[in-house]
Amino acid sequence: MFDTHAHLNFKAFDKDRDQIIKKCLQENIWMINVGTNFFSSKLAVEIANNYSKGVYASVGLHPINISNLKSQNSKPQLKTQNFKKDEDVLEENFDYKKYKKLAENKKVVAIGEIGLDYYRRPKTKKKLEEFKSKQKEIFLQQLKLAEELDLPIIFHCRMAHQDLIELLKQKNINEKQKIKGVVHCFTGSWEQAEEYLKMGFYLGFNGIIFKLDLDEVIKKTPLERLLIETDCPYLTPPGFENERNDPRGVKFIIKKIAKLKGLSFEEIAQETHKNALCLFKINY
Numbered sequence: 001m002f003d004t005h006a007h008l009n010f011k012a013f014d015k016d017r018d019q020i021i022k023k024c025l026q027e028n029i030w031m032i033n034v035g036t037n038f039f040s041s042k043l044a045v046e047i048a049n050n051y052s053k054g055v056y057a058s059v060g061l062h063p064i065n066i067s068n069l070k071s072q073n074s075k076p077q078l079k080t081q082n083f084k085k086d087e088d089v090l091e092e093n094f095d096y097k098k099y100k101k102l103a104e105n106k107k108v109v110a111i112g113e114i115g116l117d118y119y120r121r122p123k124t125k126k127k128l129e130e131f132k133s134k135q136k137e138i139f140l141q142q143l144k145l146a147e148e149l150d151l152p153i154i155f156h157c158r159m160a161h162q163d164l165i166e167l168l169k170q171k172n173i174n175e176k177q178k179i180k181g182v183v184h185c186f187t188g189s190w191e192q193a194e195e196y197l198k199m200g201f202y203l204g205f206n207g208i209i210f211k212l213d214l215d216e217v218i219k220k221t222p223l224e225r226l227l228i229e230t231d232c233p234y235l236t237p238p239g240f241e242n243e244r245n246d247p248r249g250v251k252f253i254i255k256k257i258a259k260l261k262g263l264s265f266e267e268i269a270q271e272t273h274k275n276a277l278c279l280f281k282i283n284y
């Protein structure tokens, strides 16, 4: 089994990170810890370097961590006392050199999570335009880094599928950049899914499939393009032993997908594990 989108690099795991990773490895669950800014990317790399196999890292600047975007519409206050978490620290620009150096580590298997997020958007038209163009600019810089290092992308996209599809199509056609990657936490329509699949991308599914109706999209997505993820500590599947999700939550996702596709748990686990090894070029 392979959790292709985990955040054991987040503060929620500061106290028992290694214990959780060991439990996962014992159950043959591999993982990629995904960065959302420089701090969390660096930590993801450090964690991966502590294990000989089964734990990998992805580095990138998440669109909601781009700074001048949120002067007006900041993230909602978290209920816990640790409001300012390291993984939420904002960056004004994408520091190409600094990220490149980090991404050259051999445990880094992708650039991400990067993309577009229009969920908390400014209200005025002018600000909205600036907001979108800054996200696109930083996204394109990171695509360039992925191209330079020949790494696949982990895309984050929220309420922005049309813009992302447009941008990727332009890249593919005009610049002949053959981008590889996965659209993580896919929640779009089948039409949007088809656009991504046509461009050769994978779709990642997590616990959100228990909240939103993605049954048709999952049934229609070819098994060879499907990836399993948790996005832990978030999106805990119903019935999971803890309130905080961790990579062991993949079992619930696999179970539901197996049912939808009329295949066994083992088939889904094996095939999606192979898909992850293939996309992220992991030799074992």
Ligand SMILES: [Zn+2]
Pocket: 005, 007, 034, 113, 231
């Ligand atoms: Zn994530």
